[in-house]
Amino acid sequence: MLRNGTASVRNDTDTVRGVAGYKWRMAKLFRAVIMGPPGSGKGTISERIAQRFALTRLSSGDFVRENIAANTDAGVLAKTYIERGLLVPDHVMTRLLLPRLEEMTRHSWLMDGFPRTLAQAKALNSTCDLDLVISLNIPYETLKERLSDRWIHPASGRVYNMGFNPPHVQGRDDISGEPLIQHDDDKPEALVARLRHYKDMAKPIIDLYKSKGILHTFSGTETDRIWPYINSLLSTKIPSTSQTDTQRIPMP
Numbered sequence: 001m002l003r004n005g006t007a008s009v010r011n012d013t014d015t016v017r018g019v020a021g022y023k024w025r026m027a028k029l030f031r032a033v034i035m036g037p038p039g040s041g042k043g044t045i046s047e048r049i050a051q052r053f054a055l056t057r058l059s060s061g062d063f064v065r066e067n068i069a070a071n072t073d074a075g076v077l078a079k080t081y082i083e084r085g086l087l088v089p090d091h092v093m094t095r096l097l098l099p100r101l102e103e104m105t106r107h108s109w110l111m112d113g114f115p116r117t118l119a120q121a122k123a124l125n126s127t128c129d130l131d132l133v134i135s136l137n138i139p140y141e142t143l144k145e146r147l148s149d150r151w152i153h154p155a156s157g158r159v160y161n162m163g164f165n166p167p168h169v170q171g172r173d174d175i176s177g178e179p180l181i182q183h184d185d186d187k188p189e190a191l192v193a194r195l196r197h198y199k200d201m202a203k204p205i206i207d208l209y210k211s212k213g214i215l216h217t218f219s220g221t222e223t224d225r226i227w228p229y230i231n232s233l234l235s236t237k238i239p240s241t242s243q244t245d246t247q248r249i250p251m252p
């Protein structure tokens, strides 16, 4: 259920009476979060989930970049932190993200990159009821190998790995043909600190979702081997019409 003042849609099957006396059944919506350390495959798996289950894929990093590009107040503020390699403060992130989620009353979605702190998890919790949280548990050595081989198309956020999913033309984005770049913080020396930071921040969030009974953890070294488990879990959880907002059906 989205719980802001204006938007309010039950996050379960609901019926409303429409014009001309039809009853409409609101299809059940599905809201999920994917968590994991840097390089754990959140982006790669989110993309697969979004395609397979027709969910809207949301990325906090994309929201931040959009706001920076559009010069919104929150974007201008966020930029000052990102330029210093810092996380954006909780109150700025929630100001950026929660109104967008509240607009998505008719969509099923999967969020990548938020919440990253317990305060964010609590703010999200007060806005909507999550159905499921996926947590990826990937060994450090695997993360190190993957990230040292990761190339990004900065404008779109498309991600490549020279072994796993290389671009068609080396060093170039498949869609735009623009050059790919490597992030400094994907280098091994920065990675140890990033992973430690992730563990510290994620633990209370994971505990929270565990206590709510919505946490599902997947461990392994290869996305292709983890994916079938995620796929079969979601197949049991996501209604086939997840993206449909309403269906007109005869009701007794």
Ligand SMILES: Nc1nc2c(ncn2[C@H]2C[C@H](O)[C@@H](COP(=O)(O)OP(=O)(O)OP(=O)(O)O)O2)c(=O)[nH]1
Pocket (backbone or CB within 6 Å): 036, 037, 038, 039, 040, 041, 042, 043, 044, 045, 146, 147, 149, 150, 151, 159, 160, 161, 162, 163, 164, 165, 221, 222, 223, 224
């Ligand atoms: N070799 C190998 N590479 C993989 C596998 N799964 C994903 N990758 C690659 C794609 C990327 O280059 C890199 C990291 O994957 P993602 O960008 O999907 O990870 P994530 O979104 O968690 O990272 P982030 O939080 O954005 O730093 O590893 C795999 O099973 N094997």
Ligand SMILES: Nc1ncnc2c1ncn2[C@@H]1O[C@H](COP(=O)(O)OP(=O)(O)O)[C@@H](O)[C@H]1O
Pocket (backbone or CB within 6 Å): 038, 060, 061, 062, 064, 081, 082, 085, 086, 087, 088, 089, 093, 113, 114, 115, 116, 117, 120
């Ligand atoms: N939930 C969040 N809390 C705080 N800052 C965030 C959050 N999500 C994104 N950001 C900011 O936006 C930047 C880009 O995010 P993202 O694309 O997820 O990249 P990365 O995985 O490299 O951190 C982050 O480095 C951080 O400064």
